[in-house]
Amino acid sequence: xxxxxxxxxxxxxxxxxxxxxxxxxxxxxxxxxxxxxxxxxxxxxxxxxxxxxxxxxxxxxxxxxxxxxxxxxxxxxxxxxxxxxxxxxxxxxxxxxxxxxxxxxxxxxxxxxxxxxxxxxxxxxxxxxxxxxxxxxxxxxxxxxxxxxxxxxxxxxxxxxxxxxxxxxxxxxxxxxxxxxxxxxxxxxxxxxxxxxxxxxxxxxxxxxxxxxxxxxxxxxxxxxxxxxxxxxxxxxxxxxxxxxxxxxxxxxxxxxxxxxxxxxxxxxxxxxxxxxxxxxxxxxxxxxxxxxxxxxxxxxxxxxxxxxxxxxxxxxxxxxxxxxxxxxxxxxxxxxxxxxxxxxxxxxxxxxxxxxxxxxxxxxxxxxxxxxxxxxxxxxxxxxxxxxxxxxxxxxxxxxxxxxxxxxxxxxxxxxxxxxxxxxxxxxxxxxxxxxxxxxxxxxxxxxxxxxxxxxxxxxxxxxxxxxxxxxxxxxxxxxxxx
Numbered sequence: 001x002x003x004x005x006x007x008x009x010x011x012x013x014x015x016x017x018x019x020x021x022x023x024x025x026x027x028x029x030x031x032x033x034x035x036x037x038x039x040x041x042x043x044x045x046x047x048x049x050x051x052x053x054x055x056x057x058x059x060x061x062x063x064x065x066x067x068x069x070x071x072x073x074x075x076x077x078x079x080x081x082x083x084x085x086x087x088x089x090x091x092x093x094x095x096x097x098x099x100x101x102x103x104x105x106x107x108x109x110x111x112x113x114x115x116x117x118x119x120x121x122x123x124x125x126x127x128x129x130x131x132x133x134x135x136x137x138x139x140x141x142x143x144x145x146x147x148x149x150x151x152x153x154x155x156x157x158x159x160x161x162x163x164x165x166x167x168x169x170x171x172x173x174x175x176x177x178x179x180x181x182x183x184x185x186x187x188x189x190x191x192x193x194x195x196x197x198x199x200x201x202x203x204x205x206x207x208x209x210x211x212x213x214x215x216x217x218x219x220x221x222x223x224x225x226x227x228x229x230x231x232x233x234x235x236x237x238x239x240x241x242x243x244x245x246x247x248x249x250x251x252x253x254x255x256x257x258x259x260x261x262x263x264x265x266x267x268x269x270x271x272x273x274x275x276x277x278x279x280x281x282x283x284x285x286x287x288x289x290x291x292x293x294x295x296x297x298x299x300x301x302x303x304x305x306x307x308x309x310x311x312x313x314x315x316x317x318x319x320x321x322x323x324x325x326x327x328x329x330x331x332x333x334x335x336x337x338x339x340x341x342x343x344x345x346x347x348x349x350x351x352x353x354x355x356x357x358x359x360x361x362x363x364x365x366x367x368x369x370x371x372x373x374x375x376x377x378x379x380x381x382x383x384x385x386x387x388x389x390x391x392x393x394x395x396x397x398x399x400x401x402x403x404x405x406x407x408x409x410x411x412x413x414x415x416x417x418x419x420x421x422x423x424x425x426x427x428x429x430x431x432x433x434x435x436x437x438x439x440x441x442x443x444x445x446x447x448x449x450x451x452x453x454x455x456x457x458x459x460x461x462x463x464x465x466x467x468x469x470x471x472x473x474x475x476x477x478x479x480x481x482x483x484x
Contacts, residue, residue: 010137136171139206162210171202216383217404221246250464284370300371305334310377315341
């Protein structure tokens with residue numbers, strides 16, 4: 001029996017990335033394809049993709065997409081990477097821009113994209129068992145398939161999974177979007193299924209009309225059912241709670257592998273991490289202008305510098321953190337107040353703390369490899385990838401117990417030796433500082449325990465394999481696939 005899945009998203013590796021969604025699209029389809037599924041991915045053809053990959057794409061043809069008053073051509077391209085077929089929807093006016101999102105016409109752009117993907121299925125005559133839509137940019141697909149293609153049984157046989165990667169980004173637009181860009185009747189606003197305040201929500205539509213809803217960790221799945229984390233969608237999520245699955249993300253363990261990572265000063269694995277971490281710390285200290293010491297715990301931070309990531313808990317306690325015998329390396333960009341605080345930190349603690357303003361992929365790898373502790377005190381974190389990478393590289397994550405951080409980091413118990421990192425629960429900078437002090441004390445005064453903790457972290461399964469098992473279970477529940 002055919003087992004086919006079409007992933008649809010606004011971004012995806014190896015082609016284009018702004019956030020964690022791209023990592024998921026770059027990894028999960030690949031793992032599922034290796035398990036024998038027919039897995040394909042549909043993405044917009046952005047300017048940056050054209051600039052880098054256009055010569056690798058095969059042109060399939062052009063159709064006219066009709067959606068409300070939208071009457072525009074869509075040209076389809078495809079390529080194959082590691083057993084996964086990628087389709088691209090080309091429209092110069094909508095997608096050949098410097099950025100991916102954040103434009104005044106985002107609603108129109110992604111209404112067109114979603115209708116184009118559904119039309120593409122007919123054009124290429126490939127009918128997936130499941131369309132797996134991701135985040136607000138694709139949230140209307142389950143409803144559109146139901147409402148606009150109802151006279152074709154092949155569309156009606158498709159099952160729909162919708163994944164929420166971050167509740168904060170919902171795709172909320174004016175109600176006139178329904179007839180003008182989506183070709184839908186006001187009925188769907190009047191019955192409340194897509195209504196959000198006085199407008200509509202692409203995300204709410206996905207939650208209401210998909211057969212199953214997933215999010216990126218079991219704890220986040222529980223958190224978003226509450227008023228505190230639900231971003232005013234908690235009511236509709238509670239209504240669908242029986243169909244809501246929390247499945248933690250993984251990372252590509254081939255890309256993130258300290259044994260083969262060419263960016264590092266010295267490669268290492270769990271058997272050789274002591275010398276490997278020492279060499280990478282020394283190299284990182286030299287590169288960043290930190291005092292070269294192999295005996296000091298180096299704390300790393302690679303993050304968007306936003307309130308969500310807990311950076312103001314850090315900046316409020318800079319003096320207390322750096323009052324300890326530690327070093328601190330920060331890489332990231334974001335809110336000006338956070339950037340300014342870290343710039344001050346570097347000037348006030350020369351040789352002890354450094355801030356790289358911006359993003360540098362190579363340096364990020366070296367910070368993971370050279371750090372002893374990796375700091376992630378997020379106020380909320382749907383899944384998080386940094387803590388998974390840190391464990392892979394033997395940098396012990398120190399996190400707040402929320403969302404995926406809670407699900408993936410087991411706090412160290414010095415009496416039993418269990419754990420793979422450190423954590424604190426309260427959204428309180430004092431608790432964070434206390435936990436940092438505890439971790440630093442273990443580094444200096446419990447060498448055997450620290451070594452065991454690093455080994456435990458590096459041996460933690462952070463791959464997609466276990467998560468793919470659960471996604472397969474989910475797909476089987478809605479498609480009744482046989483195992484043959």
